[in-house]
Amino acid sequence: MCMCIAWRDWRYPTVANADSLTRALVQLDAWLETMRQPGGYGGPVAHWWHDQFLYTGPGLDWRYEGILIGYSELWKKTGNRQWLQRVQQATEDLKLGQTAAGSFAMSGFERNPETLGTPHEAAASLGLLQSMQVTGDRTALPTARRNLAHLVQKLWDPVARGFNDRPGTPGRVPNKLATLSQALCVLAQLTNDNQWLDWAKAAIDDVVRFQIPQGPFQGAIHQYAPDNQHGDGRLFPFYNARCVEPLVVASHVFNDPRYLAAAHEVLKFLRYTMTSDGQWPQICYLSGQSAAYPRWIAGSAEILYAFHTLGEPLPTGPLDQLLTSQLPSGGFPTAIGFARKTRRRAPLDPPDYRDVTPVTGWNDKVLRLLSALLPPSADVWPEPAITTYSREVLMHRKPIIFTETFDHFYYGDHLSMRKAEPWAKGGLMWG
Amino acid sequence: MNVEVSTIPSPTQRAVTGPEELSWRYILDIIFAQAFGLQCQRLHFVVADSEALQTMITVRQTVGQRSNSDGQGQALAWCVPDVIEGIESYDYVFCLKKTTAPSLRILSQYSIWTRKARLWGLFLRISAIWSTLMRDVYMNRANAEFAASGHRPARYHVYVYRMERLEVSHGS
Numbered sequence: 001m002c003m004c005i006a007w008r009d010w011r012y013p014t015v016a017n018a019d020s021l022t023r024a025l026v027q028l029d030a031w032l033e034t035m036r037q038p039g040g041y042g043g044p045v046a047h048w049w050h051d052q053f054l055y056t057g058p059g060l061d062w063r064y065e066g067i068l069i070g071y072s073e074l075w076k077k078t079g080n081r082q083w084l085q086r087v088q089q090a091t092e093d094l095k096l097g098q099t100a101a102g103s104f105a106m107s108g109f110e111r112n113p114e115t116l117g118t119p120h121e122a123a124a125s126l127g128l129l130q131s132m133q134v135t136g137d138r139t140a141l142p143t144a145r146r147n148l149a150h151l152v153q154k155l156w157d158p159v160a161r162g163f164n165d166r167p168g169t170p171g172r173v174p175n176k177l178a179t180l181s182q183a184l185c186v187l188a189q190l191t192n193d194n195q196w197l198d199w200a201k202a203a204i205d206d207v208v209r210f211q212i213p214q215g216p217f218q219g220a221i222h223q224y225a226p227d228n229q230h231g232d233g234r235l236f237p238f239y240n241a242r243c244v245e246p247l248v249v250a251s252h253v254f255n256d257p258r259y260l261a262a263a264h265e266v267l268k269f270l271r272y273t274m275t276s277d278g279q280w281p282q283i284c285y286l287s288g289q290s291a292a293y294p295r296w297i298a299g300s301a302e303i304l305y306a307f308h309t310l311g312e313p314l315p316t317g318p319l320d321q322l323l324t325s326q327l328p329s330g331g332f333p334t335a336i337g338f339a340r341k342t343r344r345r346a347p348l349d350p351p352d353y354r355d356v357t358p359v360t361g362w363n364d365k366v367l368r369l370l371s372a373l374l375p376p377s378a379d380v381w382p383e384p385a386i387t388t389y390s391r392e393v394l395m396h397r398k399p400i401i402f403t404e405t406f407d408h409f410y411y412g413d414h415l416s417m418r419k420a421e422p423w424a425k426g427g428l429m430w431g
Numbered sequence: 432m433n434v435e436v437s438t439i440p441s442p443t444q445r446a447v448t449g450p451e452e453l454s455w456r457y458i459l460d461i462i463f464a465q466a467f468g469l470q471c472q473r474l475h476f477v478v479a480d481s482e483a484l485q486t487m488i489t490v491r492q493t494v495g496q497r498s499n500s501d502g503q504g505q506a507l508a509w510c511v512p513d514v515i516e517g518i519e520s521y522d523y524v525f526c527l528k529k530t531t532a533p534s535l536r537i538l539s540q541y542s543i544w545t546r547k548a549r550l551w552g553l554f555l556r557i558s559a560i561w562s563t564l565m566r567d568v569y570m571n572r573a574n575a576e577f578a579a580s581g582h583r584p585a586r587y588h589v590y591v592y593r594m595e596r597l598e599v600s601h602g603s
Contacts, residue, residue, distance in 0.1 A: 039494070050574060054460040057494045105493055113460075113490045233563050289564045341571040422494040423464040430541075430578045 016319050021374050023382060024323055025074070028367055029086070030384035031330030032067070034406050035360050037420045039105075040093035041067065044409065044417060044424070045361060046334045046354035047110040048282060048294065048341070053415065057422025059112050059361060060097045060104035061120030062179075064090055066364025068127030072134040073371040080381070087131050091140045094124055098143055102150030109361050116154060118165060119176035119242075121147055126183040129190060141190060148187055151180065152199055160228055162206050163199075172225040174210045175239040177203040178246035185246075185253045197253065204250040207243055208262050216272070217284060219265030233286035237273050238299050240266050244306035267310055270303055278317030279336070293337030294355065297325050298362035301332075301369040308372055322366065328389040329404045331358025332366050339394060353393045353402055353411055396430065432466060432502060433473045434492040439511045441479035447487075450552065450577075454544045454587050455487060457578045461541055461589050462508045462525045463491050469523055472502035478510045524592040535592035542585035547576040549586075 035043050040058030045051060067090050075083040097105040099115065107121045108114030125144040132138055155163045157170065163180060165173045184200035187193075210222040210231045221240050222231025244263045251259035273284055275295075280303060283291040296302075300318050307314045326332055338354040339346035346352075390403040393411075400412030409417045415426035447455055466474045478484050506523040509515045515532075518524050524535060551573035558565035582588065 054464045055491075055494075106490075111456075113494065115490060234567075283567065285564050287562075287564065291564065291567060342568075342575045421467070423467040425464070425468040430580050 016314075016316070016323060016373065018375050018377075020323055021370050022380075024326055025367070025370050025374065026381050026384050027326060027330035027386055028332070028363060028370070029330075030386045031327075031358065032360065032363065032367070034329070034386075034419055035331075037422065039097060039422075040064075040090075041360045042422065043360045043419065044357055045110045045112070045359055046338060046357055050110040051354060052110050052112055053417075054424050055112050055422065056417045056419075056424055057106065057113070058093065058097070059106050059109055059120075060094055060124055061107045061109040061112070061117050061361060062123035063109075063361040063364045064094060065123035065127040065179075066366075066368040068124075068131040070364065070367030070371040072131035073368070074374070076134050077371070077374055077376045078381075084135065087135060088137075091128060091131070091137075091143075094128060095140055095143050098147065102146040104147065116151075116167075118151075118155070118173070119179035121151055122176070122180040122183045126179060126186060129183060129186040132190060133186070138190070144183075145187060145191065148180075148183055148196070156199065161202055162228065163203055165224075170228050172206050172210065172228050173223065174207040174221045174225075175223070175236075175242045178207045178243040181207070182246035182249050185249050188253070200250070201254060204246060204254075204259060207247065208259065211262055211265065216288075217269060217286065219262075219267070220269040220284070221266065223283075235269070235273075235284040235286070236282065237270055237280040237284070238282075238296055238302055240269055241303040241306040245309045248309055263310060267306060267312060270306060274315060274318070278315060278321055291341075293340035294335035295337060296335050296362070297322065298332040298334055298359070298366050301365040305365070305369045305372065308369065314373075327356075327358055327404070328387045329358065329406075330384060330386040331404075332363050333357070334359050334362055339397075347394070350392045350394050350399060353395045353400070356391065356393055356402055357409065358404070432471055434476065434488065435473070436476045436478065436485060436488055438478055438480040438485070439513060441481075441511055441513075447481060447483035450544055450548075452483070453577065455484060457541075457543045458510065458527070458587060458589055459487055459491055462510075463494075465525065465539070465591050466504075466506045466508075466523070469504055469506065470502040471504040471506040471523060473505045474508060475506065475521070476508045476510060478508075484510075518594065522594050524594065526590050526592070527587055529588070529590055530592070532592075534595050536595050538591045538593050539580070540582055540591065541589040542579045542581065542583040543577070543587040543589065544585055545576055545579055546584040548573045551576060 035041050041063055042056050042058050044053045044056050071083045071086040103115040104121050104124055106112045107117035109117060109120050125147045128140045128144040154167050157164050163177055165171045181200045181203035184196040188196040210225055212218055212220050217235055220235040221243055223234040223236050224232045244266050247259045247263035273280055279295040281290045281292045282294055300322055304314050304319055333356045335355050337348055338352035388405045390401050392399055393402040395411055403410040407419050415424055417424045476488055504522040507518060507521040509526040515526055515530055551569050555566055555569035555573055558569055
């Protein structure tokens with residue numbers, strides 16, 4: 001029986017140094033291991049678009065990007081075989097979860113159970129490819145190649161010469177195209193096969209096409225272009241950050257400084273939209289209005305990673321906030337203010353149940369960031385000390401006690417999830 | 432959990448896109464989650480002859496095959512408008528219409544694509560003309576109200592029943 005500790009007691013002041021990074025990483029790794037089940041890493045999903053608290057089974061989606069890249073980075077920096085084993089384990093998940101057509105099973109993240117998830121399949125393949133570059137083990141190359149070939153076949157629009165968001169639907173989603181472009185670039189590098197580069201260039205050119213050239217939001221990239229002509233005026237700092245590394249990779253691969261300049265422009269937008277308390281709003285609209293919440297906690301790692309990619313100093317406030325938010329279980333909470341998605345004056349404290357729930361597909365982004373920040377010599381690892389905790393949260397406006405143990409999430413008496421099982425249990429899922 | 436699928440031609444089944452698709456996602460997730468929680472070893476779907484629906488079941492079935500290998504229960508998921516039949520051999524019945532069969536005891540019910548969600552959806556369409564922000568606000572409200580536990584005015588309902596079997600006494 002685990003001892004529960006109160007929410008406030010475990011917070012500790014920290015600064016980002018080798019010790020704090022190591023401690024955070026070892027705790028996060030221990031938490032990620034609790035999220036494994038047959039078929040891969042599972043757990044519930046809280047997201048801007050949709051939540052999934054019924055299906056809690058494996059998701060072969062963008063969580064594998066951060067997991068594979070993060071663990072292979074740790075392996076490179078420390079030589080510790082434990083991290084290599086994590087890479088091999090995640091690689092096997094994707095190999096075994098690939099369908100005959102080349103898709104990954106359950107690749108929809110918040111839309112799971114579903115296949116052909118975008119950008120999720122490309123992100124998972126990118127994870128495979130980048131980890132292969134580090135470990136030298138190319139056995140998963142056919143898996144990634146088959147997956148990306150399938151995405152090209154399903155999403156390529158030969159008339160407009162670009163990638164649709166869904167088969168037969170002409171819209172463009174720049175951040176997803178960025179991920180796809182990066183994966184295709186790395187595939188071309190690993191296979192010495194330049195046939196992938198035409199598609200990679202078409203994808204990244206569409207990203208730049210929807211970047212705002214001037215005005216207060218100069219450098220920001222529209223979230224969506226439903227008609228493939230006009231951006232929709234929604235600017236997500238998080239999704240903009242996901243465009244930065246693909247633009248940097250494109251600038252190297254195509255030897256074109258315009259892409260690097262575009263990446264720096266995105267960073268200007270990220271600086272411009274950072275709030276005084278070191279967070280980012282969910283959406284900025286061209287009208288000047290914003291959807292302030294939810295503000296990502298674990299997901300803010302992706303924004304900080306963009307700074308790191310360009311060799312810029314990380315804003316210390318957000319990094320310290322991220323590190324101090326780590327839960328006693330070792331996971332990082334998802335956000336602040338999910339309840340304000342629907343009610344602008346909803347209380348922030350107690351938090352919404354989605355705020356505190358740690359989600360694998362957000363925590364992988366923390367893993368990738370922290371492993372990238374870790375100095376190469378850090379090869380002494382403390383034992384993880386993860387523990388059970390409880391706290392009051394609001395679920396459909398009603399106060400309940402949320403508890404995370406090594407093997408369960410409990411949401412009052414209404415809903416429970418065994419981390420090793422693919423479906424939640426309980427009757428009162430919705431209000 | 433072994434999943435079987437039988438299909439019935441159903442001209443009233445709408446195209447499974449947009450809110451209709453979202454509705455069926457909820458319906459199937461509820462059925463799979465409940466069948467899993469009730470330790471069902473077999474789940475027999477009767478659905479409209481729709482490729483989209485069958486694909487959605489197949490995707491969920493992939494996970495189901497790895498779970499409940501020790502389960503005992505037999506469940507029927509009756510997802511067509513026709514009058515339910517052939518329930519005697521099952522321990523649990525999931526259906527989209529309330530049934531008055533005396534042998535069935537209701538365990539839980541859910542409402543999908545509620546009237547409130549449709550109302551917010553209407554606001555969403557109207558506001559989309561003049562404000563992206565308001566469109567997102569109404570989209571979030573529609574999503575939040577899309578499914579509800581219990582009975583609400585809605586396009587779909589999912590009823591979860593347990594079969595009550597009479598004990599036959601052979602005593603003196």
